[in-house]
Amino acid sequence: MALRQDSFGDLKVPLTWISVVALIVCGVVGVSILLSDRRETFQTEAYGVARQAVDTVAAPVGGVVAAPGRWTGDVLGWLGSYIAVAHENRRLKGVIRDLQMQADLAVKLEDENGRLRAMLGVRTDPPIPMVTARVVADSRGPFANARLANAGSEVDIVIGYPVLSERGLVGRVVGVSRGASRVLLLTDVASRTPVMIDRSNARAILTGDGGPNPKLDYLRGREAVREGDRVLTSGDGGVMPRGLPVGRAVKGLDGRWRVVLDADSGAIDWVRILKFKDYVQLADQAALAATRLPPVITETPDDRIIGVSPRRTAPTPPPAQKTPAAGPPPQAKTPAATPPRKTAAPSPTAAVPVKKTPATITPPQKAPLTAPAGAPLKKAPAPVLAQPQSQPAQPAAEPQ
């Protein structure tokens, strides 16, 4: 019996060698794709169509797959709360008492804060709009820590938006497709977030490494951080707004400062995506566009080196008494009489008619741009060429 029953059943090929060739080709393709990937750039165009397609399909599938687990969790939570209702009631009364005290304090501080801001004229940040989304898929490996949220370009989410849970910062959006957003977690090995220590105002970069507790890198200052210090976003660089809760500082087993993330203290099933667009949203773009800037003053380096163009405004010759009487210099060595070797680039000053600039055609014997007698002749510096007409012209040469 042949291996296959069709017309190719008797076909004999060196399968081992062909499979090795197929393996090598696949390896080359895989490496090429890996080298061309620009995931870490977090640019819109780097998030390719293939990734968008996978996210678009994976979002509803993940929602369906996660639904039984969510329902089970809800049922277990309901049962648990029903059984422990008395204990929960006592605990919540205590929490309400504490929160009432904090609320009274918050009202007092808010009032004081408002008056001080009014006195100082501080301009506060505008409120940031946000979108609530449900997490439908989660990757937890050492090489990728990301989540898929079921809100995407249809609600105007773009790459770079910060993402929070109800407890703290989760990460930021690195990919958007219709109906789904890919959220890069703070724990991902590619994640870098500028943060600050709330107590000391010290700055650091929160660096993910695939583990549950990202590192505090580039920490500056002595005693900048202590165990349990609150870590917030610093807002440096404009990537994230300032003051979002991140977590608490702890000393890791490797001796480095790490952060226990606030967002990890419970399941992340719902997230808020802040529509934060850097600092540009603080400025009135229309007013900025209408601003008239002064003209840019430039000069052509070639003209400065080679010599004076006859169409340019020449400086007024200095008074004769200031020039030592040394007799007429050789004509060929007088810069003002030398015919131009190169036409200067058009500029406002270069467009001045020749008749208005008589100094450029002054005969050489009348030109006082000479060196003293016996002194070696030096090439005089050319004037600044592209000066605005309102500015005085520079002298062609200083008396030696």
Add this chain to the structure above:
Amino acid sequence: MSFSAARPLDPWRWIGIPTAMCLGATILLSAPIQVFGLRLPEPVFLMVCAFAWAVIRPSILGPVVLLVAGLFLDSFWGGPLGLWAVSLLTVYAVTLAMRNMMTGQSRLMMWAWYMGMTAVAMGTGYLITMLDLKAAPSLVSVLWQFLATVILFPFAHRLIDRFEDADVRFR
């Protein structure tokens, strides 16, 4: 020369169905669920296929499917595109090169081989991440995924057991 002793080895049986099962399990375990406050582990199910296919016999379709499935893993998990494709192909290549030493070994010994190949996959992923991002992933996190993947060996053994004798040309 005829292969009268060989049985038909349909690609969909030993490549198609296992791939679909592995991808389904990957999607299933990506659900954002916590059990007793702990997050679920994230094993690399396709390691089962990469190891078992190379042990069963050389194949043209095997590396192609591994490439495509690896790219899907990278897209689905949001990692660098090509990381798992290259890692799985590396495992396939190393296993294929050493299959003469593996065939006929005891179950425990094969488990040891599988652990070694999983270490090769993790090491490849670690190196690629280091070169790509200039940052070292957490070794503890790598170890957790390694352990979660190693315990999948019974599935690989089942696959090998089922199809190892299907094509006697490569025994």
